[in-house]
Structures are given as structure tokens and as C-alpha cells.
Amino acid sequence: MAIRDLINVLPEPLRQRALTHPSVADPYDSNGRLEFLGDSVLNSRVAEMVFHSYPELLEGDLTRIRAHLVRKSFLATVGRSEGLEEDIESSVINDSVIADTVEAIIGAAYLIDKDLVYKTVDQIFNPAEVDTDELRDWKTLLQETLQAEGLRPTYRVKAKQGPPHRPHFISAVAVDSREVGSGEGGSIKESEQSAARAALEILGVRPVPRSAVEVHVGA
Template sequence: MLKRLRSIFTAKNGKLQDRSERILKLEKLIGVTIEDPALFKRALRHRSMVSQEKYAAYDSYERLEFLGDAVLDLIAAEILFNKYPEKNEGFLTKIRAKLVRGESLAKYTQYLGFEDLMEVGEKNGNMKMSKSILADVFESIVAAIYITYGYQASFNFVKNVFDNYVDYDDLVHTVDNYKSALLEYTQAERLPLPRYKLISESGPGHNRTFEVKVLIGEDELGTGVGKSKKKAEQLAAEVALQSLDRN
């Protein structure tokens, strides 16, 4: 399946010999000699450039991100399968989700410095990159490595990133259900149970954004913003736990 996807994404028009400073910096970061600069530039190109410059509609990182997501899931699964030979599939699935979730991928992008190499439109040039964008860029780079050099090279790149930036013990013990943790805290401390209230809802129907607050009794302890009410509630609960920990 991955081999077929790889062939779909391979450029049809040959490889451009472009040894720009940006490509040279990227080579140092990913540890390979880039044979197809055009592909890797596309992996770093935000869609705001497509509408502003003479690029085709598909000439941003978004298609590569789609492929990279699939490749990254397989790589993470293989790494965890070998690292934890006695753990069941439920454990492995949970840890993989933490390894490749958007927040984690965004951090890898920032650690490696890919953010500084991105190509964005003038109107977006000074914007702070969202975690979602940074995560997408990491996946698109994985895809570009996979297309050019195959699975083993992309595996080596991802494993090197994980080895350098992931604390597996911390990952295993990290709380990821903040609503449950907050509920357990309030029950243990004999506090009123958490209540979540929707503050606002915005955006088009296919891309809604929700803002939620969490209250303990009458005290507002945190707010969260997410693409679903569930995500917003989790973020609000996380803020509340941090607030309670400080007090």
C-alpha cells in the first residue's frame, strides 16, 4: 500500500537542481543530501503561498502531509512494537497516539528548526505558526524523505528524532485525559464536581471552533479552545489542573 502511495506522489517532471541556502540548511537538519529540491520546498510551503504566487493548487505541503501521516503511523508502530515486546496492542496504540499527536509533532518541528525554513505568503509572513501547521510540516518532510529515499531512510529520520526528543518513560506516564484527572481530583478533595460551559462557537460549519470554560462551584478555573467541544473541554480541564497545582 505504501509503495503504491509513494508512486502516486512522485514528481512527474523530473528533479530540479536547486541548491539554495534553505535546502542546504534542511539537508543538515534531516541528515541526507536532497536530490529533489522542488519536492522538499513543496514540503515547506504553506498554502498561503499558492494563492499568492504562480503555484498549482496542489503545490503546498498538504498532499505530502496526507502521505506523511500514513508513513509516520507505520514507523511509530514499528518502533514501539520492537521497544515494548511484552506490551499488548492497547498499550502500543495509546503510546503511538501520544508520539504522533499534533502537539508532539509541532514540538519536533520547532526543535529541528523547520519552522524557520517555511515558505508562507506575505500576509502570513509574521504570523505565529499554529501547532496544526507545524505538525503538518513534520509529516510532509517525512513524506518527502519517503518518496525520495524509501521507507528505511524515513524510518531512520523519525527514529533519530524520537531518540533525541522523546522521553518514553514520561510519555507512558503522562496524563492525557485531563477531564478524568480533574474529576478524580475534585472527588478526592471533596470539592464540587467540574462543570463545563460553552463560551462561544465560531467558524463555518465544516471548521467550527469552540471555547469552553470549566467551573468548580462558582469559580472559573480554566478555559480551552478546540475544534470540538470535547477537545476544548480537555484543554480547559488541563488549565484547571495547573491552576489547582499552583494553589
């Protein structure tokens, strides 16, 4: 299943409307309304799949998985992989426009063949392919764990490496003035999440693979 399978079931002028951005046409002749519908259909269907795929997770983690699956950057990747930029009518072609068009196509096809839309969404936005550990909010989990002991974590950036357009950060987390873990990432936020994940492993809160983080106990 592919997004083009959805385009193929669209009659004119619905097909044209789904592929026309509001920047080049009257709002009622462009895909804004269809994007609204497609966004709702996509989020609802993916939410249902995530709910059934992860019965052990609570709403916070479920929300993060759904958001990860329907993020604009992934929608744009899906659209570009099928060459949709060649079909879109817009004053500018970028990831945002492509992502919006994918949602508009989903919305338009939903009006014609709901079952085909569900089958396509189920295949492209598969929750089973998500690495849930990478989406966990490790900083919140660490903070909640330490609060029960009357403690709180503190973070600091140990190093910033790489060129300005692609920085790489190393952050450390300390508990009661003692460093308990460090982590790396492409942003301060990512490196702090990795550091918190490392600290949780040290504290024995949850076994965590060491592949993405550096773990140590320092003075």
C-alpha cells in the first residue's frame, strides 16, 4: 500500500483539490479542508493502533508514540519517497507542504474508500517499528524517582562538539553533587535525556541497553 494508491481512487475534481496548496488557489478549491480531515483520520487511526499495540503503556508514552508516527518530517519523507512533489501545485515545495498534502490525500480518499485508507495507514504508520525506549521521557522518570527520596537531579553540559550546523552535546546529570551518568545527543535536550537514562540504569530503576549512552559514576 502507498499514498499513490489513495490518489488513484480519487475522482476529479477531488484529486486536483487534494494536490493543490492554498497558496495558489481559492481556499475552497485547495486542500486545506481535506488536510484537516486527513489529519483527524490519521491521528485517530494511529492512536487506535498504538493503543492496541502497547497495552502495558500509559497515556503519556502512548501520546509520544503517536506523535512520533505522525510527525510532519515523517509525512514529508513518505511523500518524497513517492515523488509527490512532482504532482503538488504550490507556490513553494518544502517538507511542510508535502506533509500537508499527504494528509489532504488521506482525507480525500477517506471520503471515497475508508477501508483502503485504513489499510494504507496501517501499513505505513506501523507502531511495531517504533523504538519505544527512544521515546521515553527519561528526565521525568528520573525526577519522579528521586523526589520520592527527597532528592533532585541537576544537569550540565560537559562539552559541545562538531560544526555549528550539526552540533553534538555531552551532558552529565548529578544527584546530591555526585555525577551518576552522562549522555550524548544532537541537542542539549537529547543529551540530557540520555544522561537521565544512564542514571536510571545506575540507580537500578530499569535495565536499559547501554548502546546509546555512556554510563559512569564519578565524584
